[in-house]
Amino acid sequence: MSDCFILLAAGKGKRFKSNTLKQFHILNGKPLIDHSIEKAIKSKIFKEIIVVTNSKIKKPKDKSITIIKGGSERFESSMKALAHIKNKKFKNVYIHDAARPNFSIKLLQKLKKELVNNNAVIPYINTDHSVKYKNGSNLINLKRENLILTQTPQCFDFKTLYKLSSNNKNFITDEATLFIESKQKIKFIKGEENNYKITTKKDLDKIKSKTFYGIGFDIHKLEKNKKLYLGGLHVPYHSGLKGHSDGDVVLHAIIDALLGAIRKKDIGTYFPDDKKKFKNVRSTKMLKSILINLSKSNFVINNLDINLICEQPKVSKNRDKIIKSLSKLLSLERNQINLKGKTVEKLGLIGREKAIACEVIASVKNHD
Ligand code: ZN
Numbered sequence: 001m002s003d004c005f006i007l008l009a010a011g012k013g014k015r016f017k018s019n020t021l022k023q024f025h026i027l028n029g030k031p032l033i034d035h036s037i038e039k040a041i042k043s044k045i046f047k048e049i050i051v052v053t054n055s056k057i058k059k060p061k062d063k064s065i066t067i068i069k070g071g072s073e074r075f076e077s078s079m080k081a082l083a084h085i086k087n088k089k090f091k092n093v094y095i096h097d098a099a100r101p102n103f104s105i106k107l108l109q110k111l112k113k114e115l116v117n118n119n120a121v122i123p124y125i126n127t128d129h130s131v132k133y134k135n136g137s138n139l140i141n142l143k144r145e146n147l148i149l150t151q152t153p154q155c156f157d158f159k160t161l162y163k164l165s166s167n168n169k170n171f172i173t174d175e176a177t178l179f180i181e182s183k184q185k186i187k188f189i190k191g192e193e194n195n196y197k198i199t200t201k202k203d204l205d206k207i208k209s210k211t212f213y214g215i216g217f218d219i220h221k222l223e224k225n226k227k228l229y230l231g232g233l234h235v236p237y238h239s240g241l242k243g244h245s246d247g248d249v250v251l252h253a254i255i256d257a258l259l260g261a262i263r264k265k266d267i268g269t270y271f272p273d274d275k276k277k278f279k280n281v282r283s284t285k286m287l288k289s290i291l292i293n294l295s296k297s298n299f300v301i302n303n304l305d306i307n308l309i310c311e312q313p314k315v316s317k318n319r320d321k322i323i324k325s326l327s328k329l330l331s332l333e334r335n336q337i338n339l340k341g342k343t344v345e346k347l348g349l350i351g352r353e354k355a356i357a358c359e360v361i362a363s364v365k366n367h368d
Pocket of ligand 1: 247252
C-alpha cells in the first residue's frame with residue numbers, strides 16, 4: 001500500500017449558512033467528513049488518511065488517520081498536506097473534498113486501476129445545462145457535449161503533483177487545473193451523478209435522509225374544576241385532566257411518539273411521575289426539552305398524525321386552535337399536523353366522559 005488519501009475539510013462553507021461548519025454537519029447520523037473517512041478506510045487502498053482541518057476534532061481511533069491544520073484557501077490546505085507527506089514515499093495520492101460525502105468505494109477502485117498507467121486520473125460527469133461563456137462583453141455558446149464537470153476524489157502520481165503544486169502561484173479550485181495549465185495528460189473517467197458537492201443546506205435534500213416513525217399513546221382521567229389543556233391550549237371545559245403534570249394527553253402522546261421515532265425510550269424516563277420536581281409542571285416545558293434533544297441529534301419532524309379520543313369537548317370545535325397551538329410549540333407548519341377527533345360509542349371510561357385519550361404517529365428525518 002503506497003497510497004495516501006487527503007481529505008480537505010478546512011473550508012468555511014459560507015454558503016451553507018449554519019452555526020455548525022458544513023463538514024461537521026450531521027448527515028444520516030454522522031458528521032459529513034466521517035462519510036468520506038469511513039469509505040477511505042473500508043476501501044483498504046490507503047496506508048494513511050490525512051484530514052486537513054482548521055477545527056479542533058477528537059483524535060480518531062483509527063491509527064491510519066492523521067489530522068493536520070489547513071490553510072485559508074483550498075489549494076493552501078492541499079499543499080500543506082502534500083508537504084506533510086513529502087518524505088513518506090507515497091507513490092499515489094488521492095485528494096478529496098469533504099463536501100462530497102456520497103462517492104462510492106467502487107469509484108476509488110476504478111481510479112486506482114487507471115492510475116497504474118497515468119499520472120492524473122479525474123472523475124467527471126456531463127452537464128444537462130446550457131452553458132454560455134462570458135468573455136468581456138462577448139458571449140460564447142458552449143457545446144454541452146464538450147463540457148465536463150470534474151469531481152473529487154482526484155488521484156495522482158505523488159511526485160508529479162507535488163512538483164506542480166509547489167510551483168503553483170494561482171488560485172485553483174481543484175488539482176486537475178494544475179495538470180491542464182501545464183498541459184500534462186489527464187485520464188478522465190466517468191464519475192458518479194450521486195457524488196454531488198454539498199454547498200447549501202438545500203443540497204442535503206439530494207442525499208437520501210433516513211425517515212423514522214414513532215407511536216405514542218396516553219390517557220388521563222377527567223377531574224372537576226381543573227383546567228383542561230389539550231395540545232398546550234387551554235380549552236374551556238368543566239373538568240381538566242388529572243395527572244402529575246397538567247395531564248395534557250396530546251403533548252404526552254406527541255412526546256412519546258417523538259421519543260419512539262428517535263429511539264430514546266419514553267416520557268417516563270425523562271419525567272418520572274414520582275419526582276416532586278415535575279409535579280404540576282406544564283407539559284409545554286416537557287415538550288421543549290424533548291425538542292432540544294431532537295434537534296441536538298439533528299432530527300426534524302416531517303409530520304404528526306393525532307387521534308384525540310373523547311366524547312366531550314368536541315374536537316371539531318377546537319381543532320384549528322389546537323393545531324395552531326401545536327404548530328407554534330413544535331415550530332411546524334400547520335399542514336404538517338393532522339388532528340382527528342374520535343368518539344367511542346359511549347363505551348367505557350372515555351364514553352362516560354370520565355377520561356380523554358390520545359394517540360399519535362410521528363415521522364422524523366435526520367438532517368435539516
Ligand atoms: Zn400523560
